[in-house]
Amino acid sequence: MSREQISRNAVILQLATFVAVLLPHLSWLPGWITLLALAMVAARLMIHSGRWPFPHWLLKLGLIALSGVGLIISFGGNTGPEAMVALLVLGLALKLLELYHRRDALILLFVALFVLATAFLFHESVWMAAYVLLVVWLLLAALCAIQQRPGRTAWLPPFQRAFALLLPALPLMLVLFLLFPRLEPLWSVQLGTPRATTGLSDSMSPGEVSELALSDALAFRVSFDGEPPPAPAQRYWRALVLSRFDGRRWHQASPAQRNRLRAEKLIAQSEPLGYEIVLEPSGRPWLVALDLPLAQARGQRLSPFRTLLSPAPVERRIQYRLASVVDYRLQPLLTRQERQHYLQLPGWGNERSRALASHWWQQSGGEPERFIRLLLEHFQRGFEYTLAPGALGRDGIDQFLFQTTRGYCEHFAGATVFLLRSVGIPARVVTGYLGGEWNPYENYLQLRQRDAHAWVEVWLQGRGWVRLDPTAAVAPERIESSTEQYFRQRGDAAFSGGRGFWLQADWARRLRQRYEAFNFAWHRWVLNYQSQQITLLENWLGGLEHWRLILALLLPGAAVLGAVLAWQLRQRLGAGPRDPLARKLQRLQRLLGQRFAARRPSQSLSAWLRTLAARWPQQRTALEQLARLDEQQRYGRESDHHLRQRMLPLVDQLLRAARAQR
Amino acid sequence: MAEPLRTRLRGRVRRWALRRYPRSRSVTLTQNRIFILPTRAGAGFMLLLLLMLLLGINYENNLIYAITFLALGVFLVACLHTHGNLAGLKLQALRGNPCFAGEQAGFELELDHPAGRRRERIALQFERGVPLLIDLEQRNQRLELFCPAPARGWLHPGGLKLETGFPLGLFRAWTWIDLELWALVYPRPLEGELPVQQGNGHSGEAHQGQPAGSDDFIGLERFQPGMSPRQIDWKSYARGLGLQAKQFGAQRSPDLWLDLAALAGDLEQRLSRLTYWVLELSRRERRFGLRLGSQELPPEQGEHHRHEALQRLALYGRGGRG
Numbered sequence: 001m002s003r004e005q006i007s008r009n010a011v012i013l014q015l016a017t018f019v020a021v022l023l024p025h026l027s028w029l030p031g032w033i034t035l036l037a038l039a040m041v042a043a044r045l046m047i048h049s050g051r052w053p054f055p056h057w058l059l060k061l062g063l064i065a066l067s068g069v070g071l072i073i074s075f076g077g078n079t080g081p082e083a084m085v086a087l088l089v090l091g092l093a094l095k096l097l098e099l100y101h102r103r104d105a106l107i108l109l110f111v112a113l114f115v116l117a118t119a120f121l122f123h124e125s126v127w128m129a130a131y132v133l134l135v136v137w138l139l140l141a142a143l144c145a146i147q148q149r150p151g152r153t154a155w156l157p158p159f160q161r162a163f164a165l166l167l168p169a170l171p172l173m174l175v176l177f178l179l180f181p182r183l184e185p186l187w188s189v190q191l192g193t194p195r196a197t198t199g200l201s202d203s204m205s206p207g208e209v210s211e212l213a214l215s216d217a218l219a220f221r222v223s224f225d226g227e228p229p230p231a232p233a234q235r236y237w238r239a240l241v242l243s244r245f246d247g248r249r250w251h252q253a254s255p256a257q258r259n260r261l262r263a264e265k266l267i268a269q270s271e272p273l274g275y276e277i278v279l280e281p282s283g284r285p286w287l288v289a290l291d292l293p294l295a296q297a298r299g300q301r302l303s304p305f306r307t308l309l310s311p312a313p314v315e316r317r318i319q320y321r322l323a324s325v326v327d328y329r330l331q332p333l334l335t336r337q338e339r340q341h342y343l344q345l346p347g348w349g350n351e352r353s354r355a356l357a358s359h360w361w362q363q364s365g366g367e368p369e370r371f372i373r374l375l376l377e378h379f380q381r382g383f384e385y386t387l388a389p390g391a392l393g394r395d396g397i398d399q400f401l402f403q404t405t406r407g408y409c410e411h412f413a414g415a416t417v418f419l420l421r422s423v424g425i426p427a428r429v430v431t432g433y434l435g436g437e438w439n440p441y442e443n444y445l446q447l448r449q450r451d452a453h454a455w456v457e458v459w460l461q462g463r464g465w466v467r468l469d470p471t472a473a474v475a476p477e478r479i480e481s482s483t484e485q486y487f488r489q490r491g492d493a494a495f496s497g498g499r500g501f502w503l504q505a506d507w508a509r510r511l512r513q514r515y516e517a518f519n520f521a522w523h524r525w526v527l528n529y530q531s532q533q534i535t536l537l538e539n540w541l542g543g544l545e546h547w548r549l550i551l552a553l554l555l556p557g558a559a560v561l562g563a564v565l566a567w568q569l570r571q572r573l574g575a576g577p578r579d580p581l582a583r584k585l586q587r588l589q590r591l592l593g594q595r596f597a598a599r600r601p602s603q604s605l606s607a608w609l610r611t612l613a614a615r616w617p618q619q620r621t622a623l624e625q626l627a628r629l630d631e632q633q634r635y636g637r638e639s640d641h642h643l644r645q646r647m648l649p650l651v652d653q654l655l656r657a658a659r660a661q662r
Numbered sequence: 663m664a665e666p667l668r669t670r671l672r673g674r675v676r677r678w679a680l681r682r683y684p685r686s687r688s689v690t691l692t693q694n695r696i697f698i699l700p701t702r703a704g705a706g707f708m709l710l711l712l713l714m715l716l717l718g719i720n721y722e723n724n725l726i727y728a729i730t731f732l733a734l735g736v737f738l739v740a741c742l743h744t745h746g747n748l749a750g751l752k753l754q755a756l757r758g759n760p761c762f763a764g765e766q767a768g769f770e771l772e773l774d775h776p777a778g779r780r781r782e783r784i785a786l787q788f789e790r791g792v793p794l795l796i797d798l799e800q801r802n803q804r805l806e807l808f809c810p811a812p813a814r815g816w817l818h819p820g821g822l823k824l825e826t827g828f829p830l831g832l833f834r835a836w837t838w839i840d841l842e843l844w845a846l847v848y849p850r851p852l853e854g855e856l857p858v859q860q861g862n863g864h865s866g867e868a869h870q871g872q873p874a875g876s877d878d879f880i881g882l883e884r885f886q887p888g889m890s891p892r893q894i895d896w897k898s899y900a901r902g903l904g905l906q907a908k909q910f911g912a913q914r915s916p917d918l919w920l921d922l923a924a925l926a927g928d929l930e931q932r933l934s935r936l937t938y939w940v941l942e943l944s945r946r947e948r949r950f951g952l953r954l955g956s957q958e959l960p961p962e963q964g965e966h967h968r969h970e971a972l973q974r975l976a977l978y979g980r981g982g983r984g
Contacts, residue, residue: 106706117714117718117730118717118726128725144830147828161743165739171735173732176734180731526725564743568745
């Protein structure tokens, strides 16, 4: 049957399916593939309308060769999913030219389904999922249409049939989705070509964090285990510790240096806070944690200074669970080596700053706390917290402290550490995020790239590493509110561009938050279901024993399939025939069966009526007439309708008589 | 190797299915009569599902898992739909139409199914016949199926296979039923010399091979089906006397006897020759009798007589149905 020709409707549905499958990939497909694919669709339409013949095999061979060369040029050496999908799309496009028999159509639709699934490698939004569901419907309708007789031209039935197939499949999908064990990848695959993502880099120079402050991109989202989130002033999310200064940039400790540092000792002084982070892909290996995590999550590394690292750059959204304390003592004692590391400064440059620091050091009488107070007071006098601090040249710290006096958090943090170190107080720059927007609908905290922040940790005798945020001295409101709110209230020029006024309206914000909450739920419960699966199933099923899982799969599965089966056979299980004559005849058989003799299965209706005629003389003529009409209806060639018109009154008469007899 | 094995397996399934239920005039397809298996396309679909699952596993993509499970769900539901396309269908054997050996015998069936459902693309086929593809939209439908009739006698078409791949072609549901259906197969007509014997001792040479005469008008007779329309007396019809047939002298001529014994050679060939002449004489509207060994069919003419003669020829020396 597979060599049968398919209907013209089916050809159109195939083309529509192909275009629908192609659409999600347009964002990244090389332009020539898109053009070729659309040209093939157009060519098939020309063939369809009879204006062009089916192409010669030489032409097809040429197209295949050209596409092959094009693929090598576009994707040579790249083994990521793009190359695979591009190859499949090209194959589909060329197959369109051959679309004639049912076999071709089947192959086309099967590959199209696969390509449709790959759309999720590139886009994972709810909208994409809804779109894909619609395309699956279209694809099933196309699959139904190729099974139809070539002559059929109705559009609706394939869609109806596809809907009837799809609807019961949805609960089945849900059950399987919830229960199917998520396996580790069987072999390592290259995820899509890394896209340029914004995020913290592993070094910091003035102006870099403030660039991030303009980005609306989502950084990560946190939900806390039932507890209220920590106060805004405690929402410091550490990512990197930068302890090496080269006169201009702050860097992470080199691997050799890191080996000399001991893992820092943490003494918790508050109850740990459990939370879960959903981190957006950053293309970088560092992870964020609320101030100080007690331990790393599975598969992560904890650096000596208690920041978290992933073994590989984060190329996809990940989810991990941590416990942190916000009140603690960290590393109360430093070795000489460590002390030396956190005091490192280049031997030259920024002389005026060094002089200022030693002046304060003398003023404070060698007490670090008083030194720090002097420093912060200095910042409070005449320094401006801004997103547009202007460029700094050589001796940037001198320039910042004595000339521009305008800066973003990284300027203040860098200068503070420099000043502290120059007088012998161990200090380091910490970068990460500060604050976050609380979403009351889904109860989570959302941090964007613009919440990126840099601050200082200073080591004080007897207290260990203590957080010191010079930005708080300059702009205390920034700590309490988000960057956005802070600069909007101040009307900072660098921030005003881009956003319309209406987005600030209260209802718009609420709407946006609802949408974001929905997105977060989507990310947590669908896209990252694997990290919820175990707990969820344990809660729902009361355990994870095999029998529970099997029952949980079989019971709903059987219920759905049973419902479909019942629906399929509904007419036979129902109340009997709908046809009035057949229904009345049935009633008559029941009544007369009780009164006289039941009809034997082997007996035809007419034979039975004739036996009754002998036993019920009053109605003999009616019975015999009915028997004759029944035979005529079954075997004769006379119009069915006409006979039925004559049978109905007879049946009614007999029914009345039978009732009267009782 | 695979092909013969498959054919053998199919044959075994057919024999088993036909043995399970007795031959009957009417059959309702219940669940336990219907076999269902994935087609080659269905196997391809399962492979596709496996590939999609691998894609989901390797890229740890939950949405790909979801679309894979959705497709699996559709696959399972399609199995039920394919099954449902046959289940509940009622077949009623109507009659077998007579034919000549070497032709296709037609068998009339009535398909009946609960209203409100569409059944599409059901292929009906006798074991040796050609398939007929139908879409069922009304409540019941009559159709004629053909099966080759190789030899004269009563022909039973063998098992009837109903098969469907609807709606997605991923599954094939089929069933074998044995319907109480018989067709009478007449011998294949074979042209030849008229094996004639004039009845009642008259010498018949003069009439041998002579076409139906139209000599003298004798009178009118009531028109009966089977008479030639050329005989109709239109004048009396116009006078409102109903259809009357004109009778001519030649038709009263001495009766012809077709005799098996008058022919030599193979029995089947002789029967075939007689068949030819039964048809030919009936066409010429001649009276004739038929003598087959001890059986004798007195001279007569008309449709009924022709049928009677052909039936005797078909069944000569053959047992009944069975």
